[in-house]
Amino acid sequence: MAARQGDREAFAALVRSASDRLYAIAYRILRDPDRAADALQRALIAIWDDLPGLRDPDRFEAWATRLLVRTCYREAASERRQARVRSLHVVGSGHEFDMTGLIAERDRLERGFRRLSPDHRAILVLRFYLDASVHEIARTLGIPEGTAESRLHYALRSLRAELEADTRAATAREAVS
């Protein structure tokens, strides 16, 4: 692979072909276009730095995804630090009661998903967006298959718990109003 040898044009072509997929993953993990863009940019630079360490070019896609997920973790950590000041702009008006059906369900998923830890978000995206098997997830994240399986299990369980809590809160608000 020419990019591995330091060919910058080859690298540019390589990342242009991969960046849409990586950005889509980053957006789904971080749920924020700006943060996804930042994570992608840092991941692309990390890819350049570490590309010589990639032994098997056929594994580029999974390897690049692993680097991206790591940058998403860091970005999510920084998101938590900024929550104090950014929370002023978070919409929480309760207007979801005016919505029905699909939109309300999407909002509910969005809220529940955002409350998950970054590694839970990442594994759900790999499984249900990329349709990756547990084996592929384990290879991508560099973790044992058993760990991937249990993390997926707990991620789904956490999401379900968040959704149920959200439903209970909505019911309580309706009862008050």
Add this chain to the structure above:
Amino acid sequence: MSAGRRFGRDLELEASLTAWLAEGPEMAPATVVDDAIEAVDRRPRRPWSGLRVRSRDAWDRTRPGEPARRLAWAAMIAAVLLLAGAWAALVLSSRPSPAPLPARMNGLLAVAVGGEIVIVDPNGHRIEVLQAAGEERSDPVWSTDGAYLAIRVHDLADGSYRVDLLAPDGTLERTVLGPVDWIAPGLAWSPDGRWLAAATGIPGAESIVLVSTDTWEPRPLSGATGTRPAFAPAGDLIAFVGQDGSGTPGLLVSGLDPGARPRQLLERLDPGSISSPAWTPDGTTVMVIAPVDGVDVATRALLSVPAAGGPTLTLHEVGPDVTVAPIVLPSGRIVVVANRAAAIVDPQTGEATPADPAAAAGSAEPRALATSPDGRRIGVLLPGTCDGSDCQPGRLMTLGTAPDGTVHRVTGSLPVRLTPSDPDGWSIAWQPLARPDRPVAATDAQSCATQAAGTPTGPADRERWDGVVISCSTQASDPRVSGTFKLTMSIQMAPDGSASLSGTSELTNPDGTWIGEFSGTVAPGYTDHDVRASLVGTGAYAGLRARLHITGIGPFTSEIVIEPAVE
């Protein structure tokens, strides 16, 4: 997967999740990818990345597969261990003498844009956004010790203005001025830390107010109106743009004593045609951009105005479209940006050296410049642009300066993308760090652990070794050069027992990594040696280069010079 687990799956949730995740963007913003490729174009690849692969391949090739090769391999390992141990012993015995090094003085950047203050390190990490509902925040200025940030706050609820003092994490320490009806853009903190200056009053007829940082009491600077205060390096004078007691507009300078009367340095019909003043490091001269003929902005030029009075020197013509005040580097040279072109101007001769941070970053006109406290970096703030609905975000970038003042691109744009919002009130302030009390010196102590790895080449007497790896933990009085030192080297042995060394080295600590090469000679018996290394900084040290020279018989003399990297 067990039947129970399978039975426990929530297929409805999984289906909903799959459908929900399928929604959302599928294409990366082109600017993000372009920025990354541009950054990589200026970024040296870490040499050990490829080295790791090559050394792994070398290991695979030389892995023992038959008794003879296994024996040779074991002998090589033992020899390398001995060699590495000898090297480690020499390093352990070193007690280098102190060598002068510049203190680490550069901290965070505070960037004001769109009513928010963005705090970012010089590599674009550790980003914090200091914002609050119902407030527009601008004009950050750091205290001399870098512990506090003063900002101008516009309260949108009642329209009032005030100056707040914040910790770098955004915690409000106190309001130091106001609320009042108006505070003009531009705050200044005296170099001795005793005074904060702001301009308040009626828009267009502001008075300079000094706030004591001992008592937090404000008092007006008597006998003048004006804005854009700038303290002299000694902290005893303040320059500003306004009108003197007789109503004559221009550039003025005043002492700080209550009875001090401002002096007119440069009369100009319209104070708005004069840029914010910038003092030279020796405090003798104020640099401004102003009309040469006193009236016509088309004749604007960089002017050198003696603070004690005397003839003004026209240094560099810039024309009418200047949006950024000049900045003065510690070397005394001045950075001027106009019409998307930058120049480094000699303060004595007016000779201008082209340096083009605007072109380096794109086609936008910079809206703010700031020099780092050590003068080795320049922060440049570029606004976002919109062509219809196609908007490119603004960017922050830093540039490196050489001792002669020449600007070099060293870091490219930082991954800080600013929304193309209100173009007014953009500014940058670079946080100084307190100088360490202890003397700044080279390495104090090292301990090395060897990693045996390497490949002998040549005949059985092993005249050459490749891929020898030695790791050391080094503690230095300058934290920049403390950390884990890893040397990967080739050793060419001569029949007389001397050797020549060459290889790559990396010094890693939490703030960054120094990457480079070294080469040198070792006298017979590994006594006297002479090794030189040149390392390029990454992370917080991006834009710097460390030159290392080790000589002697042991204890060694180590000299490390940290300086701006030059492309």
